[in-house]
Amino acid sequence: MGLRVAVIGLGRGAVLTVPALAAQARIELVAGCDPDPAARAGFAARHGVPACETVEALLANADFDAAYIASPHEFHAAHTLAMAGAAKHVLVEKPMAVTLVEAASMIRAAETAGTVLMVGPSHGYDPPVEAAAALVASGAVGGVRLIHAFNYTDFLYRPRRPAELDTARGGGVILSQATHQIDMVRRIAASPVTSVRAWTGGWDARVTEGAFTALLFFANGAVANLTYSGYARYDSDALAGWVGEMGGAKSPAAHGQARALLAAIDERQAKAARTFAAGAVSSGASKHHERFGSVLITCEQADLALTPSGLDIHADDGVRRVAVPLPSIPRAGVAEAFAHAVLDGWPVPFDGRWGLESLAICHAILLSAREGRDVTPSELYPNVSERTL
Numbered sequence: 001m002g003l004r005v006a007v008i009g010l011g012r013g014a015v016l017t018v019p020a021l022a023a024q025a026r027i028e029l030v031a032g033c034d035p036d037p038a039a040r041a042g043f044a045a046r047h048g049v050p051a052c053e054t055v056e057a058l059l060a061n062a063d064f065d066a067a068y069i070a071s072p073h074e075f076h077a078a079h080t081l082a083m084a085g086a087a088k089h090v091l092v093e094k095p096m097a098v099t100l101v102e103a104a105s106m107i108r109a110a111e112t113a114g115t116v117l118m119v120g121p122s123h124g125y126d127p128p129v130e131a132a133a134a135l136v137a138s139g140a141v142g143g144v145r146l147i148h149a150f151n152y153t154d155f156l157y158r159p160r161r162p163a164e165l166d167t168a169r170g171g172g173v174i175l176s177q178a179t180h181q182i183d184m185v186r187r188i189a190a191s192p193v194t195s196v197r198a199w200t201g202g203w204d205a206r207v208t209e210g211a212f213t214a215l216l217f218f219a220n221g222a223v224a225n226l227t228y229s230g231y232a233r234y235d236s237d238a239l240a241g242w243v244g245e246m247g248g249a250k251s252p253a254a255h256g257q258a259r260a261l262l263a264a265i266d267e268r269q270a271k272a273a274r275t276f277a278a279g280a281v282s283s284g285a286s287k288h289h290e291r292f293g294s295v296l297i298t299c300e301q302a303d304l305a306l307t308p309s310g311l312d313i314h315a316d317d318g319v320r321r322v323a324v325p326l327p328s329i330p331r332a333g334v335a336e337a338f339a340h341a342v343l344d345g346w347p348v349p350f351d352g353r354w355g356l357e358s359l360a361i362c363h364a365i366l367l368s369a370r371e372g373r374d375v376t377p378s379e380l381y382p383n384v385s386e387r388t389l
């Protein structure tokens with residue numbers, strides 16, 4: 001039997017992920033939900049299924065088993081609770097929620113309902129990350145010692161909603177972008193993060209965090225160094241032959257124009273232009289994997305560099321290129337994992353507990369930067385019950 005999925009929030013995130021859900025053989029897209037009539041119309045035209053204005057109307061009118069929640073961060077908890085209350089399984093976008101209290105309530109709701117709660121997609125699911133994690137877990141290159149993740153983008157100067165530029169509502173680069181790097185390095189290091197020391201920066205008209213650097217210390221002795229800037233000047237995709245985040249080719253000529261483009265147009269309209277509301281589509285299958293900046297993993301016996309095609313293993317006897325098979329469509333693995341979790345009872349790569357821990361690391365970055373001290377992420381959620389965690 002297949003999995004009937006409804007999509008809540010028909011914006012940019014949904015444009016990028018719905019094609020993988022629609023292409024998964026055991027998933028049937030049955031409905032959408034968005035307060036914006038243009039988004040509903042665009043989704044219905046593209047996928048041939050109706051869309052409702054509210055979550056309440058969706059629950060009342062559509063017959064479905066699971067929801068992919070891609071509404072803005074601040075609605076993730078309420079939408080997950082509404083779905084779990086109706087015994088629907090949930091795939092919720094990253095970050096799982098804005099606050100840790102919300103995240104814990106989502107875990108409890110799914111536990112009570114006996115439903116699947118999966119967090120994603122994030123770049124922690126990218127096939128080269130999965131391949132590096134599997135190689136490390138095999139023991140073939142020794143233990144992980146140091147992971148370096150580095151990304152310079154135009155995140156802050158893509159068209160944004162006000163909440164995306166408001167730290168208190170989950171805006172800025174920490175919850176939206178650090179989450180990707182955190183998921184990648186956690187998957188590879190495969191050990192709890194015991195301590196975080198970070199700096200964040202915000203220094204222009206977009207008043208929120210636009211850059212950060214953080215050291216994550218893992219229980220197994222590994223350390224990760226994450227650096228990110230979203231100020232739209234240097235673009236680190238230059239280091240990967242101009243292969244962009246979704247694995248497609250980028251034009252070096254377009255580099256650095258984000259600020260000028262944004263200054264010349266209405267931001268609300270520009271935001272809508274990237275969504276179903278304006279008929280936007282994902283770039284679809286591409287020649288390379290999805291990626292999120294540079295990632296270099298130093299193990300005891302080799303250095304592993306993630307590449308757009310897979311990974312390069314730098315060992316004492318030279319460099320070995322490992323081509324990781326491309327999925328039929330970006331994010332196919334996420335859709336497949338969700339189908340397996342619900343229909344076959346398989347464990348999900350990133351469950352509610354995983355999402356809460358990644359969110360706690362985001363908050364540890366913010367707190368460490370604010371107070372100039374080391375922060376233990378698990379100390380940020382002392383009231384979440386032992387049974388849940």
Ligand SMILES: NC(=O)c1ccc[n+]([C@@H]2O[C@H](COP(=O)([O-])OP(=O)(O)OC[C@H]3O[C@@H](n4cnc5c(N)ncnc54)[C@H](O)[C@@H]3O)[C@@H](O)[C@H]2O)c1
Nearest residue numbers: 009010011012013034036039070071072073093094095121
């Ligand atoms: N994994 C990824 O690669 C990726 C990429 C983009 C966005 N995202 C995530 O997706 C989420 C949405 O971000 P976005 O960039 O798509 O924003 P967006 O503004 O493009 O889209 C949000 C959509 O949600 C709708 N919405 C608002 N309130 C709603 C409600 N109460 N019920 C249903 N829909 C509602 C809006 O009308 C809009 O269509 C965020 O959590 C973001 O982190 C993930």
